[in-house]
Amino acid sequence: MTSRVLLAALALFLTSSLEAAQLVRIGAAHFPPYTVRPENGADTGLLPQLVEALNRSQADYQFVLVPTSIPRRFNDFKQGRVDMAIFENPDWGWQDVPHTAVDMGLEDAEIFVTQRQPDRQQSYFADLRGKRLALFSGYHYAFAEFNPDPKFLIGQYNATLTYSHDSNLQMVVRGRADIALVTRSYLSDYLLRNPEVGPQLLVSERIDQIYHHYALIRPQAPISADVFQQLLQKLRDNGQMLEIFQPYRIELVPPHAH
Structure with a gap:
């Protein structure tokens, strides 16, 4: 009986832990070396590395990649199939799409x-x-x-x-x-x-x-721009941003003042 109670308690704990981590869906469009053919299911490119680092660094959000394409990404964003577009620029056709921009402090x-x-x-x-x-x-x-x-x-x-x-x-x-x-x-x-x-x-x-890279966040996304900015800053402070992007000659620069 005791072991059953313990198992039930453990299952409840695991379920609540998973529920506590809010799912944040990031659009992954083929944009090498940032994202490489995401529809093939292969986790190659810089975006999967960044997502892995984000997930390791905290437990409140679970970032997942959702395959999209360069032309389709606007509709996927507007219709809520994705919460966030990363390595973007507000000038690349996003002018009429409601979003909040987070400066990633990365330049290519x-x-x-x-x-x-x-x-x-x-x-x-x-x-x-x-x-x-x-x-x-x-x-x-x-x-x-x-x-x-x-x-x-x-x-x-x-x-x-x-x-x-x-x-x-x-x-x-x-x-x-x-x-x-x-x-x-x-x-x-x-x-x-x-x-x-x-x-x-x-x-x-x-x-x-x-290319001064931004993350664009949907108004109804489960994560705010301020929180995402803080998560990126954490990766910057602990050296993981440099580790991911320096080999590709992508420069870490101070985020632009708003």
Whole structure:
């Protein structure tokens, strides 16, 4: 009898502990190296690492990833399928979507890459007209005034749109595109995986845009912006943010003052 009572008490304790941790659903769209093909169920990329660190650091919230896509993420957010979008920027089409932004204090950059040739210098990147561009479909690029419309990019910039940075870089290496745009973090990871490609590429000093990353939280989310900011600060203070992002040349910077 006593053991049964103990088991019942233990079950009750475990249930209440699980209930105490509020579920926070984070949208995971393919955005390498931050999130890599989340629909395949593989926990690869920086977002799963961050979520793991957030879950280890406290017991009040259980952060889980919900696969979405670059175009679909707005509706998933508006309809409440996800509570939060991470590694975002309020300017990337979120203007009419109610949210609270949390500055993550992380910066990456979008850079131009071309095939290294004897006569090719940094000036090659100054004018994009007449050059074949390899771009990631759905991304908002500063040079194109953040307009991600495929017809516009193909018509105005002779763009090839893909869902793979690897493909875009290979197009440049093989001479099928003149310039690819990639995030600095992705290029850093790609060259670690493909060291033989490095000498074949000329990387721009020109930056298309600085990615200053935000977490966007839905008004009805179970976690507030202030609490999430505190959790990120905890990871910053104990060195885990640096450990996760430094290998990808993503800089930890002071969050912008609001």
